[in-house]
Amino acid sequence: xxxxxxxxxxxxxxxxxxxxxxxxxxxxxxxxxxxxxxxxxxxxxxxxxxxxxxxxxxxxxxxxxxxxxxxxxxxxxxxxxxxxxxxxxxxxxxxxxxxxxxxxxxxxxxxxxxxxxxxxxxxxxxxxxxxxxxxxxxxxxxxxxxxxxxxxxxxxxxxxxxxxxxxxxxxxxxxxxxxxxxxxxxxxxxxxxxxxxxxxxxxxxxxxxxxxxxxxxxxxxxxxxxxxxxxxxxxxxxxxxxxxxxxxxxxxxxxxxxxxxxxxxxxxxxxxxxxxxxxxxxxxxxxxxxxxxxxxxxxxxxxxxxxxxxxxxxxxxxxxxxxxxxxxxxxxxxxxxxxxxxxxxxxxx
Ligand code: HEC
Numbered sequence: 001x002x003x004x005x006x007x008x009x010x011x012x013x014x015x016x017x018x019x020x021x022x023x024x025x026x027x028x029x030x031x032x033x034x035x036x037x038x039x040x041x042x043x044x045x046x047x048x049x050x051x052x053x054x055x056x057x058x059x060x061x062x063x064x065x066x067x068x069x070x071x072x073x074x075x076x077x078x079x080x081x082x083x084x085x086x087x088x089x090x091x092x093x094x095x096x097x098x099x100x101x102x103x104x105x106x107x108x109x110x111x112x113x114x115x116x117x118x119x120x121x122x123x124x125x126x127x128x129x130x131x132x133x134x135x136x137x138x139x140x141x142x143x144x145x146x147x148x149x150x151x152x153x154x155x156x157x158x159x160x161x162x163x164x165x166x167x168x169x170x171x172x173x174x175x176x177x178x179x180x181x182x183x184x185x186x187x188x189x190x191x192x193x194x195x196x197x198x199x200x201x202x203x204x205x206x207x208x209x210x211x212x213x214x215x216x217x218x219x220x221x222x223x224x225x226x227x228x229x230x231x232x233x234x235x236x237x238x239x240x241x242x243x244x245x246x247x248x249x250x251x252x253x254x255x256x257x258x259x260x261x262x263x264x265x266x267x268x269x270x271x272x273x274x275x276x277x278x279x280x281x282x283x284x285x286x287x288x289x290x291x292x293x294x295x296x297x298x299x300x301x302x303x304x305x306x307x308x309x310x311x312x313x314x315x316x317x318x319x320x321x322x323x324x325x326x327x328x329x330x331x332x333x334x335x336x337x338x339x340x341x342x343x344x345x346x347x348x349x
Contacts, residue, residue, distance in 0.1 A: 023152060025104055025111045026087055033085070033146040033159035040156055042079030044147040046163035049073055049088075051129065062170045062249050065134035071096075075123040077147035081158060084123045087111040088143035093136055098128040115150065123147075131169075140166040176203045176250040178210075178243035180257045183227075188235075188264050195262065197228045197239050201255070205247030211254070213240045235264035236334050236341040261307045263332065263343070282333060284346050287324045289333065299336040305329065323348060 022030060030036070051060045052070040060069060073086060089108045090096065096110040103125060104113040110127055123145060132139070143163045149156035179200045186193040201208050211222040214237055219228060222244060233239070238261050242254040282291050291298070302311035302323070310326055326348055333344045 022085065022154070023115055025106075025113050026085060026146075027111075028089075028107060028109050031087055031089070031142075031144065032162070033087070033144045033157075034161075036154040037146055037148065037157040037159045038155070040079065040081060040147070040149065040158040042077050042081060042147065042158045044077045044081070044145055044158045044160040045075060046143055046145050046160050047074045047076055049141060049143070049163070049165045051167070054128075060167075062168045062174060062251075063131040063139065064170050064251075065131055065136065068097075068128050068130045070126055071129040071141075072124060072126040073143060073145070075145040075147075075160065077118070077121040077123075077158060079147075079158075080121060081147035081149055082118045082121050083115040083148045083150045084118055085112040085115060085146045085148060086123070086125065086143060088141055090129065090139065090141055093139040094132040095130045096127050097130060100125065100127065103127065115148065118147075121147070134169075136169060138166055138168050140164055170249075170251060173203065174247075174249050174251060176201070176243065176245040176247070176253060176255040178202070178204070178241055178255045178257045180239060180241050180260050182260065186264075191234070191264065191266055192231050193264065194229060194231045195233055195264070197230075197241070197260065199226045199241045199243060199257065201226075201243045201245070203247050203250045204243055204245045205250065207246040209244040209246075211242040211244070213242065214238070216240070233262050233264070234341075235262055235266045236336075236343040237262045259307070259309070261301075261303045261332065261334065261343075263307075282335070282344060282346070284323075284348065287322070287326070287348050289321045289323055289346070291319055296337050301334040301336075302326070303332045303334065305332070 026033065050072045052058065053060060054068050054070055063069065073088065088110045092108055096105045099105050099110060102112060102114050102116050104111060116125060144159055146157060146159040180197050181200060182195055183198045184196040186195050199210050207224060209222045209224055210226055212219040212228040214233065238259040240259045241257045244254045282289060298316045300313045300316050301309060304310050310331060311323065328349050330345060330347050333346050335342050
């Protein structure tokens with residue numbers, strides 16, 4: 001009687017083992033490959049798990065919520081085993097998508113669909129991990145890698161131990177930014193007056209670095225200097241600062257300031273006034289900006305008196321532009337024609 005039960009048990013284990021085809025994926029019930037696979041005295045390791053930004057391919061150490069990342073598992077076998085199977089779970093935080101042709105995703109699991117051939121016993125596989133909603137917090141990915149001898153059974157193989165990788169969500173204390181302010185009082189009517197620009201970083205860390213730019217072009221290289229002083233800067237020039245935070249994990253790096261547009265009268269040699277044939281006259285009526293005689297393409301930027309870009313039209317051929325969406329107030333209209341710039345103050349009312 002007892003033997004009958006034992007026999008039935010052995011048979012069912014054998015049948016279950018035979019029909020549970022793991023070379024095409026182990027399934028969520030078989031997460032620990034060591035429960036069945038063994039026999040090789042080599043070592044199998046998951047060396048690292050790396051998350052990359054989909055567009056910049058930058059390595060990420062923390063994640064932004066609800067964003068896709070490229071996830072890559074790197075592993076190896078110390079011997080000559082060069083076929084691999086694996087399984088990774090995100091434990092319900094986020095989702096895996098876009099597996100390669102030799103892999104599959106089911107529920108929380110991403111795994112091999114067929115044996116994956118390594119390169120000299122090195123293993124690598126990638127997919128997308130789509131991060132969870134804001135406020136999810138720390139995520140732990142767990143994985144096993146199994147290096148097998150391609151004998152279509154569970155012997156002669158070597159699974160890794162469980163590899164866990166935890167990483168945090170980006171929070172407000174990780175977001176870097178920088179603001180540029182003019183810190184001195186200068187005479188905007190004097191073309192030679194000195195203007196001091198100073199960068200105010202947020203989460204810049206103990207030793208932030210700054211790259212100052214005028215009209216998008218670098219002024220020197222990046223240094224720890226948080227001020228930029230100039231007497232030669234002209235009316236209509238824009239000043240920006242790129243701040244490279246030294247705080248671990250702070251993003252974006254660099255953080256880029258909003259541009260400041262210099263308000264200053266320029267030496268007459270530089271400024272083309274409306275009497276110059278290249279520049280049209282401009283006037284405002286009922287919140288419509290009119291140019292007379294547009295002969296060439298005009299790059300038009302309109303800034304609030306605080307220096308904030310309110311309107312931009314890179315190449316304008318129109319003779320009138322409706323600005324009724326802008327609120328009442330004083331604006332600086334910057335016209336650029338063939339690299340010559342003129343700035344005019346206008347009032348919208
Ligand atoms: C419950 C036992 C069991 C567990 C747990 C298990 N396997 Fe298997 N595995 C088998 C058996 C039985 C075979 C042979 C039959 C087959 O090819 O499916 C096998 C075969 C394989 C093969 C092909 C082996 C070769 O040498 O050709 C790979 C690859 C594989 N499993 C990967 C895995 C991975 C990866 C895990 C863990 C995530 C895992 N298995 C967990 C039982 C198991």
